[in-house]
Every structure is written in C-alpha cells, then in structure tokens.
Amino acid sequence: MAETATRRRGDTRERIQDVALERFTTSGYDQTSLREIAEDLGVTKAALYYHFRTKEEILDSLLEQVSTELDAIVEWMKSGPSTRERRIEMLHRLAEVTRGTPGGVMKCVQQNEAAFQNLSTAAAMVHDLKRKLGEAALPGDATVEQRLRMRAVLFANKPDSDLGGAASERASAAEAIVEDLVP
Template sequence: MAADTRRRTDTRSEIQRVALTRFTQDGYDKTSLREIAEDLGVTKAALYYHFRTKEDILESLVTDVGASIEELLTWVQSAPSTRERRVEMLRRLATLARGGVGDMMRCVQQNEVALAALPRTVDLVHRYKDDLWRACMPPEATLEDRLRARVAIMTVLVANRGTADLGGTDDERSETALRIASDVMP
C-alpha cells in the first residue's frame, strides 16, 4: 500500500479528462492548450508528446463514442427493421446517452461544428447521426418517414443536453423524451 512501482503518469488520460470537461463547458475553439496544460501542471509542449495536434485530443474522445454507436449500429442491422426494433433502438440510444459515454456524447454534440472540420472524424460523426436512421429506413420510405426518424433520434439526443431548464430530474426528462421520440418514430 506504500510506494509502489505503479506509474502515476497516466498523463494521456488525464489530458482527455480535462479536455472533455473544458471542451464541453467552454467549447473546443475557446479552450486553449495552455489552459489544459496549466490545469494539469505541465507545459503546452508536454501535450504534444501525447497528442499530435489539438484536433487529435478531440478526435480521441469522438472515437470512443463512435465505438459505442458502432455496436448499436451493428445490432440495428442484424435483423429487418420493424417498428418495434426502431423503438428499441431509441431506448438503447437513450441508455447510451445516460451511461458512461454520455459525457462524451454531450461534448461531441456541443462541438459538432468543430468536428466537421476534422477530416478523419467527419465520417464517424456522420455514422453517429445519419447512419442510425439510414439503417432503419428502407430506401423506399417516404420523405415524411425519413424526417420523422431523424426527429425521433434528435429528440432522444437533445434530452441529453440543454434541457435542464425544463425542470424534472435527468431521468424524468430522458424517459419523457423517449416517449415522445417513440411517438414520432414511424
């Protein structure tokens, strides 16, 4: 329990932790590397040992979210899309948003514009927002069906961010949003 050989330099994950908070709170562009470095008690250049660019820090967060979405996507595509399965997809998405990757999802949503400028992650973000409804909508679906699917997904996600002023607990808002989304989903 005394001094051990355990390296305490998980600097990389420390950087991710601080960046996640800052990026979500102040936005990606308004967060400077100097701030992140000072929060950790290191210099700017130290960050550049662990990440090639500032964008890479954001990208590393997106990748983690992408993995979860990827799982969900695989499940969606594992069987023909029925209304029951589409509603179940919304439920699983809501669970993700409230779980461990919820913070990262908030960060990604908050910094959508910044993400669009990152060539490597732009595909992931598309998966994250587009492929979900694309996977559950047949090509011959009407425009209204497609728009409804998108609004439904958006409803679940928006409950995860920026609706605290509506009152109720996080869980209440999440449940309510899920109910509305299921109602909208074709």
C-alpha cells in the same frame, strides 16, 4: 505503486484527458487552446505533442469508447430487418448509451455538436450518428415524411437537463414522443 499521491508521475496522459474533457465541455472544443491545457498542467504546449499527435487526437481519445458503442448500434440495426419494433429498440439502445456513458463524455458531445461537424475522425463519427442511424433505420425506398420523422425523433431523443424536471420524467417524455413519431 511506490510513487503515489501528490507527485503524480507517468499519468500525464490521463491528466491531459481530464483537463481537456472539462474544458471542451465547458468552454467548447474550438475555444479551448492547447496553451490553456498545458498551462493548467504546468507543462508546455510541446509536451502535449509527446502524448498526442494533434489536438483532435486528444478529443478522439476521449470519444473512443462512446464511438465504438454507437457504431455497434448502427451495425445491429443494419444486421436485421427494418421493422417499427427494431427502430424503437434502436432508439432505446441509443438512449441507454447516452445515459450510461461515464464522466460526462456525452455531455461534451452535445455541447460541441456544433464544432464536431468539421472534424474528420472519431468526433465526426459521433456527430454523424444521427445521419447514420437514420439511414440504417429506414429502407431505401422510405418516403420523405418517414425520413423527416426519423430525423425529428433522433433530435427529440435528447432530453437534456436544461429542460428541467427529473431525469426519469424527461426519459418518459422522450419515450412518449418516440411512440408518436417513429414511422
């Protein structure tokens, strides 16, 4: 730790991630160019390619942790019977991950729900969450209405800050809807 503070050598990878997360969240993934990120850091585009193989890999590196946690929820759901109690528990765990994720990564995911559909790795996995959770939560012979209910509740369980109100208020509203909607 001899070279501290202002100079900042060797942490380029982290600095790329910081800038990328901020831009991806505020301007959107598609609308953010590698040139922007590079210029913001005072390096060239090519420098980014030393640290990451593609633009998508930058995204993936940001989403790695949350992706793992969501995958764990899917696996947990699959590992037991599909009862109503466990479906509700599953949704609680999902809400927890969303709340607990640090650094606004989950906000970035929501902001880009659009763009991530077309990607192929971790980003796609995160976006695909709802479909996977829905499948894991319902038995194969579930009715159309049950499936539709599950889908609706997975969307409803997104009490974004643009709804207004305190975070706790939004959380309890989401919970009431879960109770109403889960098959």
